[in-house]
Amino acid sequence: MEINEIKDMFLSLYGDNGEELRVFVSPGRVNLIGEHVDYCGGPVFPAALTMRTAVVARKRKDDVIRLRATDLDVCVEAKLDELEQYKDKLKWGDYQLGVALELQKAGYKLCGCDLLYDDTVPHGSGLSSSAAIEVSTALCLAVFAKEQAGDTTPIDMVEMALIGQKAEHNFIGVKCGIMDQFASAMGKANHAIYLECDTLKYETVPLAMDGYKLILSNTNKKHALGDSKYNERRQECSEGLQVLQTVLPNIEHLSEVTAADFEKHSSVIENEVVRRRIKHVVTECERVRESVKALKAGELVKFGALINASHDSLQYDYEVSCEELDVLVREARKLDGVLGTRMTGAGFGGCTVSVVRADMVEEFIRTVGAAYEKEVGYPASFYISEIGDGGREIK
Numbered sequence: 001m002e003i004n005e006i007k008d009m010f011l012s013l014y015g016d017n018g019e020e021l022r023v024f025v026s027p028g029r030v031n032l033i034g035e036h037v038d039y040c041g042g043p044v045f046p047a048a049l050t051m052r053t054a055v056v057a058r059k060r061k062d063d064v065i066r067l068r069a070t071d072l073d074v075c076v077e078a079k080l081d082e083l084e085q086y087k088d089k090l091k092w093g094d095y096q097l098g099v100a101l102e103l104q105k106a107g108y109k110l111c112g113c114d115l116l117y118d119d120t121v122p123h124g125s126g127l128s129s130s131a132a133i134e135v136s137t138a139l140c141l142a143v144f145a146k147e148q149a150g151d152t153t154p155i156d157m158v159e160m161a162l163i164g165q166k167a168e169h170n171f172i173g174v175k176c177g178i179m180d181q182f183a184s185a186m187g188k189a190n191h192a193i194y195l196e197c198d199t200l201k202y203e204t205v206p207l208a209m210d211g212y213k214l215i216l217s218n219t220n221k222k223h224a225l226g227d228s229k230y231n232e233r234r235q236e237c238s239e240g241l242q243v244l245q246t247v248l249p250n251i252e253h254l255s256e257v258t259a260a261d262f263e264k265h266s267s268v269i270e271n272e273v274v275r276r277r278i279k280h281v282v283t284e285c286e287r288v289r290e291s292v293k294a295l296k297a298g299e300l301v302k303f304g305a306l307i308n309a310s311h312d313s314l315q316y317d318y319e320v321s322c323e324e325l326d327v328l329v330r331e332a333r334k335l336d337g338v339l340g341t342r343m344t345g346a347g348f349g350g351c352t353v354s355v356v357r358a359d360m361v362e363e364f365i366r367t368v369g370a371a372y373e374k375e376v377g378y379p380a381s382f383y384i385s386e387i388g389d390g391g392r393e394i395k
């Protein structure tokens, strides 16, 4: 919905009391490369999308928070001093209340408010619709809290990202890394973010994709992080790390293991599955570093090859792909002008990202779309991704 339409809907749902309506937005993200390495301290390379969550918000004079969405017939009403009791009880609204609770734990004195959410990031698509909700909520509630306290210091967007991640860990129960919330909070139009997840050191890199477009292909198979094997993969990584630390006592994160280290020491990991998981992490970290160099040097063909290698590693070694994603990847690779294609996000459904020559985009959508529908039985969706800014208030 357009922002003005969301405001109109806000007034018709909550009524008009003359108080100012404020608007906060935060985007979804596409990860270009660096998958399932953020929670191993590794480097990632995501970019914020223009698809976003928008929150229209108005302060209240009491300590009640109310949540509604433009596309759902639901109203969640909670008292700010009782947030904990909503855990595991809500069909919708848990990201928001989880964020509110984490802000309180961080010392923010929250102010009651009415909020209306509108999302353009497709849910369950692996494009971080949840991070978009978390970061927009954190920003809105933190801005209101600071205003109420007369605190004029600026909001720290990295802190907002970390609050979102904590909500995900403690309220939702997914032990996610920091990539999604960081990209949503810190994105920059037409740039990707090279982020080192062990230190949170980052650099924005211009996405100069001369003559090429990033195409997102959505399997329309919902991925469910909690149900999926996400936490299990994290566990396998910490198991592998512990074993490697017996021969590499100075490493703290898997991202510090070089390909040469791994080759030399991989046999200490007796569990073959865990060994493959670690192989993915080690090789993926190297691919990210190579990708950033390639992109800076304008070597798109090399960038594309690294993207392809990333998918293969996720498919065979990390085993987080699925048939639907693999069909999209296989069909995309058949076409001329496709430099690289891979699953993006947690996997088990969701989207692929492909680097496609601009004059091939229509054919890509037509051909890959037809082959997918024939094989899978229902259609995929396609988006030409535009890279936008991170979380902010719209005045």
Ligand code: GLA
Pocket (backbone or CB within 6 Å): 031, 034, 035, 036, 037, 038, 039, 176, 177, 178, 179, 180, 345, 346, 347
């Ligand atoms: C999800 C998580 C991220 C990251 C990716 C996989 O999106 O939220 O932290 O681990 O999966 O790269």
